[in-house]
Amino acid sequence: MNSSSSVAIGVCIAGKGIKCAAVNLSTNKIVPGSFVESSVRADGSARHICTLWAMNIRKSIERSGADRIAGVGFSIPGNFDYTNGVGLYRTKAKFGELYQVNVKDEIVKRLGLDYEVPVRFVNDAIGFAIGGQSMARDTSNVVYIIIEDGFGSGFISNGYPVLKGANVPAGGVVYNLPFKDGIAEDFFSANGVLKAYQESGGKMFINTRSLINAGHHGHAQVSEIFQQFGQDLGEVLAPVLKKFNASKVVFGGNLGRELDLYGEQFRASLATHGCTSAVEKESDEQDLFVVGGAQLTKDQYWMSIESLLPLMD
Template sequence: MIPVLEIGGTHVTAALVDLRDGVVCRVRRPLNAQGDATDILDALRDTAASLPTVPGARWGVALPGPFDYVRGVGLFTGVGKFDALCNVNVRAALLKRLRPRPAGIVFVNDAHAFLTGEWRVGTVRGHRRAAGVTLGTGVGSAFITDGRICENHRGIPPEGRIDLTKIDGLPLEVTVSRRAIIARYGDPAADVRDIAERAREGEAKAHHVLHDTFTRLGAALGPFLVNFGATALAVGGTIARSWDLVSPALLTGLTAGGWAADDAHACENRSQPGAGKIFGEDKTLQARLASSASPPRGLNALRIARADEDAALIGAAHAVTHNHPADQGV
């Protein structure tokens, strides 16, 4: 059993993962990414402490960048979250706080963990080359070839990060991010979920803001998918829960960017948060994979993440088993 933490801009999730059976148990709690370092680190400790103990285990920790994943040191500055962890040795802090003391800690980019999990169990299973984006506080992205994350590959953004690109000469997250959507909508009391509800109720302004935002994201992402040769794109994150509004706009933008995809609504059902094995008590993960359908033929596949948050948890556990022990921190 592999203990993991998945850290986002508004939450932290602790889980135990069995790479055959999936996520065995999970605890999710809110997290204030604008808090001071002690508060953030203590929140991670308290969430982790809610899990059954696994003495002598190595932990996997998935979190967004900028972060030095080898040294375990935060590089956050000017990104609107976790600024208090800039230059903080998060590995040392967690080794001190977690009980029983871990044998080591492996850090992995949250988008990399997400896509790795989706490659193992989700909607990009069976695709030789695929990509993933996470839509939450910011925009995360990753590209994978035969199960290996690509960070420096011809045709993809620097480090595989779409957030390092620009739209209309400005950083992408000035246009596509939680704070960008709220600012453009003009009501600071409304979160993205509220804006989505207003769009569903027929409010033209809310619909326009969301449609234009994700059309622009698709147009920016499309050429990279073409150059990389991706045949599938998995989309996850909290904003992706408004898939009925995100997918048509994203599909329009991807098509404009040259990446022709199939009907985004013909997607797999995503798992729901909660305790228990995400694949059911009567199937092991290997049995599920053996029965997976072949990749779609013809058009590329645009899909909401099947495993969703579980994908990042599974990807973090995968990193523990596939990283060299020297990179795991003791």
């Protein structure tokens, strides 16, 4: 069995479900066989959501081979009170039934955890970034970008999140940066790519996954959409990366990790704007959201970032 001090449960919450796994805190790698993924209705009742979350976490605990766990750490999207573990969602379709629900207490109760076992929460994009840095053990400045339904970001310096200061956008977020006639997230997201395709006259593909597949098969119109996507993305991120003196930018998310479709144009756009940051995508071997969540159970690390929780969007 694994010892209680070496294994924690990392959890990633998304609009369509939950992913969780036991993580070895010595190696920062997922314990083989402990990864669990399940769909959960975001418009369900608080009882439904919390019960299914706890059920999946319990499966990871059971599969970990650990007699005890060091804690549970969530990478979870806002709106959320990350300090107290309370949902602040107001939209029914996005965990609206968790509004003012103490998720921490509900999970502790359903898992039957001892009071000294920590259950902690962080913004999902920050969790992704923390996970990436825990794997890389990199002390340089790195920017993590998630492109899925939204356009998330995490700025990391010397292993810790940066959410304020002259060298990062307000709150450490890029989704609301001005671009064209709107904000960046209008363009660099699943809906943004689909809208660009439709505005170009495309009618064949009705969702982002089908667009991605078409791009990989060389569909000319779709390939052109992704090429423009990469060029525009470089225009938006180049000044941000330069200001942060980022050694690299790491992409994740269902759309972000598809660098084969837009990476060449993105790198060229960065170069055009005088940015020399390296460009990478998340590893397929480890889920950074999950690994990042598990890092929250390390008391010393948690105490170093706890003051940042109220700043997380």
